Amino acid sequence: MIKIKYIFGIVISIFTVIIILQSCTAQKAMIANKSGAQLWGENCLRCHNTPTPTDFNDEEWKTIGLHMQDRANLTNVEATKIVEFLCSAN
Ligand code: HEC
Numbered sequence: 001m002i003k004i005k006y007i008f009g010i011v012i013s014i015f016t017v018i019i020i021l022q023s024c025t026a027q028k029a030m031i032a033n034k035s036g037a038q039l040w041g042e043n044c045l046r047c048h049n050t051p052t053p054t055d056f057n058d059e060e061w062k063t064i065g066l067h068m069q070d071r072a073n074l075t076n077v078e079a080t081k082i083v084e085f086l087c088s089a090n
Pocket of ligand 1: 040043044045046047051067069071072
């Protein structure tokens, strides 16, 4: 009887670890699949109205990207995608 409980416990732990790992990969994949435009819409409106891509030139967007990455707590990948989107749209 004790053995069965022991094995049951191990099986449950393995399942828990698999589920946690899967949800992490799913989340990462979701972020990886987001386009620059989508990330821009979701992140840049939190504190102020979003300036349109044509408001600044490419050099200005790169500087603003660094500045706002810090403020918005974005990863390098997210910030790069947003800056690429802003530069491509003007
Ligand atoms: C946590 C709040 C916050 C988020 C999120 C945020 N900003 Fe800002 N943003 C500010 C503040 C505060 C200012 C004005 C003061 C300053 O320049 O630091 C500002 C200023 C700006 C300016 C004016 C130029 C400048 O650099 O001062 C632009 C353009 C801008 N933000 C773009 C963006 C973009 C694009 C994003 C998304 C990546 C973003 N912001 C996300 C807080 C935020």
